[in-house]
Amino acid sequence: MTTADILITNGIVLTMDSNDSEIANGAVAIKGDQIAAVGPAADLAPWKAARVIDAQGGIIMPGLVNTHTHAAMTCFRGLADDLPLMTWLDEHIFPAESHLDARKVYCGALLACAEMILSGTTCFCDMYLFEDAVAQAAKDAGIRAVVGEVLYDFPSPNYGPIEQGFAYSEMLIAKWQDDPLITIAIEPHSPYLCAPDLLQRAFSLTEAHGIPLVIHLSETPGEVAALKEKYGRTPVQHLADLGLLAPNLLACHCVALTAEDIALLARFDVKVAHNPESNMKLASGIAPIPQLLDRGICVGLGTDGCASNNNLDLFQEMDTTAKLHKVKTLDPTVLDARTVLRMATVQGATALGLGAMTGSLQPGRRADLIIVDIRKPHLTPMYHPASHLVYAAKGSDVTTSIINGRIVMENRHLLTFDLDKAMEDVMRIAAVIRATQ
Amino acid sequence: MTTADILITNGIVLTMDSNDSEIANGAVAIKGDQIAAVGPAADLAPWKAARVIDAQGGIIMPGLVNTHTHAAMTCFRGLADDLPLMTWLDEHIFPAESHLDARKVYCGALLACAEMILSGTTCFCDMYLFEDAVAQAAKDAGIRAVVGEVLYDFPSPNYGPIEQGFAYSEMLIAKWQDDPLITIAIEPHSPYLCAPDLLQRAFSLTEAHGIPLVIHLSETPGEVAALKEKYGRTPVQHLADLGLLAPNLLACHCVALTAEDIALLARFDVKVAHNPESNMKLASGIAPIPQLLDRGICVGLGTDGCASNNNLDLFQEMDTTAKLHKVKTLDPTVLDARTVLRMATVQGATALGLGAMTGSLQPGRRADLIIVDIRKPHLTPMYHPASHLVYAAKGSDVTTSIINGRIVMENRHLLTFDLDKAMEDVMRIAAVIRATQ
Numbered sequence: 001m002t003t004a005d006i007l008i009t010n011g012i013v014l015t016m017d018s019n020d021s022e023i024a025n026g027a028v029a030i031k032g033d034q035i036a037a038v039g040p041a042a043d044l045a046p047w048k049a050a051r052v053i054d055a056q057g058g059i060i061m062p063g064l065v066n067t068h069t070h071a072a073m074t075c076f077r078g079l080a081d082d083l084p085l086m087t088w089l090d091e092h093i094f095p096a097e098s099h100l101d102a103r104k105v106y107c108g109a110l111l112a113c114a115e116m117i118l119s120g121t122t123c124f125c126d127m128y129l130f131e132d133a134v135a136q137a138a139k140d141a142g143i144r145a146v147v148g149e150v151l152y153d154f155p156s157p158n159y160g161p162i163e164q165g166f167a168y169s170e171m172l173i174a175k176w177q178d179d180p181l182i183t184i185a186i187e188p189h190s191p192y193l194c195a196p197d198l199l200q201r202a203f204s205l206t207e208a209h210g211i212p213l214v215i216h217l218s219e220t221p222g223e224v225a226a227l228k229e230k231y232g233r234t235p236v237q238h239l240a241d242l243g244l245l246a247p248n249l250l251a252c253h254c255v256a257l258t259a260e261d262i263a264l265l266a267r268f269d270v271k272v273a274h275n276p277e278s279n280m281k282l283a284s285g286i287a288p289i290p291q292l293l294d295r296g297i298c299v300g301l302g303t304d305g306c307a308s309n310n311n312l313d314l315f316q317e318m319d320t321t322a323k324l325h326k327v328k329t330l331d332p333t334v335l336d337a338r339t340v341l342r343m344a345t346v347q348g349a350t351a352l353g354l355g356a357m358t359g360s361l362q363p364g365r366r367a368d369l370i371i372v373d374i375r376k377p378h379l380t381p382m383y384h385p386a387s388h389l390v391y392a393a394k395g396s397d398v399t400t401s402i403i404n405g406r407i408v409m410e411n412r413h414l415l416t417f418d419l420d421k422a423m424e425d426v427m428r429i430a431a432v433i434r435a436t437q
Numbered sequence: 438m439t440t441a442d443i444l445i446t447n448g449i450v451l452t453m454d455s456n457d458s459e460i461a462n463g464a465v466a467i468k469g470d471q472i473a474a475v476g477p478a479a480d481l482a483p484w485k486a487a488r489v490i491d492a493q494g495g496i497i498m499p500g501l502v503n504t505h506t507h508a509a510m511t512c513f514r515g516l517a518d519d520l521p522l523m524t525w526l527d528e529h530i531f532p533a534e535s536h537l538d539a540r541k542v543y544c545g546a547l548l549a550c551a552e553m554i555l556s557g558t559t560c561f562c563d564m565y566l567f568e569d570a571v572a573q574a575a576k577d578a579g580i581r582a583v584v585g586e587v588l589y590d591f592p593s594p595n596y597g598p599i600e601q602g603f604a605y606s607e608m609l610i611a612k613w614q615d616d617p618l619i620t621i622a623i624e625p626h627s628p629y630l631c632a633p634d635l636l637q638r639a640f641s642l643t644e645a646h647g648i649p650l651v652i653h654l655s656e657t658p659g660e661v662a663a664l665k666e667k668y669g670r671t672p673v674q675h676l677a678d679l680g681l682l683a684p685n686l687l688a689c690h691c692v693a694l695t696a697e698d699i700a701l702l703a704r705f706d707v708k709v710a711h712n713p714e715s716n717m718k719l720a721s722g723i724a725p726i727p728q729l730l731d732r733g734i735c736v737g738l739g740t741d742g743c744a745s746n747n748n749l750d751l752f753q754e755m756d757t758t759a760k761l762h763k764v765k766t767l768d769p770t771v772l773d774a775r776t777v778l779r780m781a782t783v784q785g786a787t788a789l790g791l792g793a794m795t796g797s798l799q800p801g802r803r804a805d806l807i808i809v810d811i812r813k814p815h816l817t818p819m820y821h822p823a824s825h826l827v828y829a830a831k832g833s834d835v836t837t838s839i840i841n842g843r844i845v846m847e848n849r850h851l852l853t854f855d856l857d858k859a860m861e862d863v864m865r866i867a868a869v870i871r872a873t874q
Contacts, residue, residue, distance in 0.1 A: 074817070078824035082759075082773035114814040280760035281828070283769040310828035311815050316753065320760075322519075323717035327761075332720040336519035377551040378748050378832075380511070380860045381867030387515035391718070391747035396833040423817045430818030 004029035004049040011055025016360040030367040033405035059372040063122025064314040065348030068252040068273035068302030072108030076307040106133035107425040113141030119313040119395020122368040142408040142416040148187030190216040219253035236261035255285040266295040271351035278304030300348030313395040337390040371400040441466035441486040448492030453783045453797040467804040470842040496809040500559025501751040502785030505689040505710035505739030509545030513744040543570035544862040550578030556750040556832025559805040579845040579853040585624030627653040656690035673698035692722040703732035708788035715741030737785030750832040774827040808837040
């Protein structure tokens with residue numbers, strides 16, 4: 001086979017494969033939705049392709065994977081900041097959220113997809129309300145997504161009582177099961193908002209369908225204290241007791257962990273989503289990521305919702321991750337650039353259960369990749385590509401994005417939907433939200 | 438007077454004046470090198486201007502002030518990361534620096550000026566070798582700068598013995614005294630590399646000429662321990678003993694301070710340059726900025742050199758500043774967006790002794806300002822401009838930059854020098870540096 005649909009050539013290829021292979025002057029051939037070949041540009045020169053993209057010396061790499069966000073919260077970006085957590089939630093976010101409906105969530109999520117694609121993200125994991133609308137927005141935007149309706153003990157503005165929440169989740173599973181971009185997950189909010197039977201039923205559903213279970217876990221010391229008060233156990237121990245610790249569990253945040261918690265997460269191969277900027281902005285604390293990595297735990301990066309960030313740029317999140325743990329540990333060698341880059345790509349994909357599908361450039365993997373322009377003053381000179389990607393590049397340096405073999409952004413132009421209209425829609429929603437404050 | 442050279446209209450004007458005035462639909466008139474008027478667009482509509490710039494609903498604000506960098510270290514961007522400090526310095530930075538000359542410093546500084554202008558910085562304070570070349574680069578780039586040759590006890594690759602360092606500094610003062618963009622400072626490296634007599638002589642020179650004294654101070658706990666060992670005093674106490682604490686002293690870093698140090702800095706109105714990302718990356722620690730601000734100390738922001746950052750983007754530095762101190766103190770209300778924005782503008786200008794000249798938009802101040810495009814998905818919707826500038830905007834959202842009344846960047850195109858050539862020059866220098874490693 002020496003024909004391809006797309007041939008990207010003349011770039012530095014970072015494969016993020018198990019050897020972290022880097023090809024100085026490389027090329028990637030794409031056929032249909034898959035990567036057909038990766039190698040030196042000279043080796044791929046004989047390939048014939050309907051479309052040839054010249055990377056112009058830039059970096060060709062897997063798209064970034066955002067393992068935890070609430071996409072539709074773009075509607076609340078910058079609505080309220082710098083407040084105590086409960087004031088922020090009770091007086092601003094909850095009143096605003098009470099006005100949400102499927103259309104508003106669609107609009108907010110579509111705008112988030114634009115921001116993510118324009119900053120190099122090709123896959124995200126979402127937890128929110130009206131997730132069918134989020135799945136549709138992701139599909140319309142052409143971005144890969146793991147989505148799940150948030151489940152909790154109290155009635156939801158979307159589905160009402162929890163019984164219907166499970167029915168809604170099963171509807172999502174059935175509706176999206178053959179979609180090339182969308183994976184459905186089951187997403188109980190947290191051990192503090194979900195009773196043990198809700199959690200166990202959610203877990204059973206993931207077992208039956210072989211899908212991910214996503215939960216907020218040990219985000220703040222206050223949450224841990226409340227769980228201990230209620231169950232006499234840390235949140236992680238509580239989930240262990242309930243039988244929920246498993247390789248398909250994605251635990252988001254994991255800021256406040258004991259050594260025993262870490263051992264449990266490692267023993268059951270639980271995956272972790274690290275959201276440093278949100279944890280900083282909300283003053284939640286700093287997750288013990290170096291210890292998690294030392295124990296072999298798979299950690300991906302996430303932005304969290306952009307009401308607590310306030311952006312969805314994983315390039316900036318990589319930079320913050322690498323720096324934050326250095327100053328936390330007072331050790332400049334922890335979380336080096338390559339480690340952080342793997343967290344944002346292949347480790348993130350693995351955390352979502354998609355490691356065999358995306359997150360690295362290898363033949364047979366889906367063609368989810370980006371091109372980063374390095375002909376910029378802030379990326380000049382270049383000694384080590386990984387260093388630049390983590391410490392110097394911005395999302396705005398991504399020129400081209402291909403997801404599932406489709407070019408969704410080129411020369412910084414989004415090709416899959418009308419961005420101006422998407423922005424106008426959210427501005428109109430914001431006018432409504434402003435009136436709730 | 439109702440004529441202007443440039444009229445910028447149809448924008449949200451953030452003046453950063455003492456009332457933090459914000460004008461929803463505002464305009465700024467520029468005549469020569471100065472701001473002639475600031476007000477509602479309707480009020481300035483009668484003004485006639487040779488050039489009218491439509492801000493298209495974007496934010497018109499003072500350019501950002503980078504209070505501490507080593508501009509020419511762009512040549513070493515990403516050369517070595519994630520290493521213990523002494524390995525980084527001894528095996529990478531010092532060998533590379535030994536190959537520097539005035540031309541290389543000029544090229545590195547010119548590239549830094551491009552990066553700074555393109556990310557919204559209109560004024561920077563530099564400490565390095567061959568500073569006459571840095572001043573020339575800043576002048577050629579059209580950016581405002583405070584520059585000073587680094588002074589220390591051992592021979593310099595530029596001027597040789599310290600005696601000639603003072604002669605070189607006096608030459609700089611004489612050469613640049615009437616320049617509209619360049620201010621010369623005296624910049625002894627630090628209390629650990631400068632003997633007491635060097636420090637006192639440096640201070641006398643600043644007194645004689647009414648110029649700033651810039652120094653690295655208490656950057657790491659190790660430095661503090663070494664000074665205590667040598668002098669029995671903290672670095673701040675040591676400078677107090679020597680009579681160096683004064684309103685014209687800009688102390689860079691100030692990571693490791695005692696309560697007594699903070700009281701001394703406040704008592705003598707010493708200015709502080711905060712460089713959070715460099716302090717994080719080098720694992721130096723977190724400066725006690727909330728306490729400094731509580732004591733009324735003027736704190737500006739800096740990127741430090743981009744070998745330890747690795748970028749010069751003050752928008753990202755603002756974001757990091759606001760978040761880092763929240764997680765450090767576990768208080769989400771500290772360093773709110775407005776406070777951080779003032780640190781990056783008017784407080785930075787004041788820290789450099791230029792508060793009456795730049796850092797705010799007021800009639801009579803020099804016209805140093807930028808326009809930020811908010812028609813971007815990651816800046817939609819907008820509830821509060823200050824929140825967006827700190828938590829969501831990137832340097833790449835700055836479309837236009839005016840310094841000293843001159844348009845130096847427009848629609849993201851640098852107008853003052855050949856950027857492609859500047860990048861090529863530094864890439865050639867990088868090839869030489871690579872060979873030193």
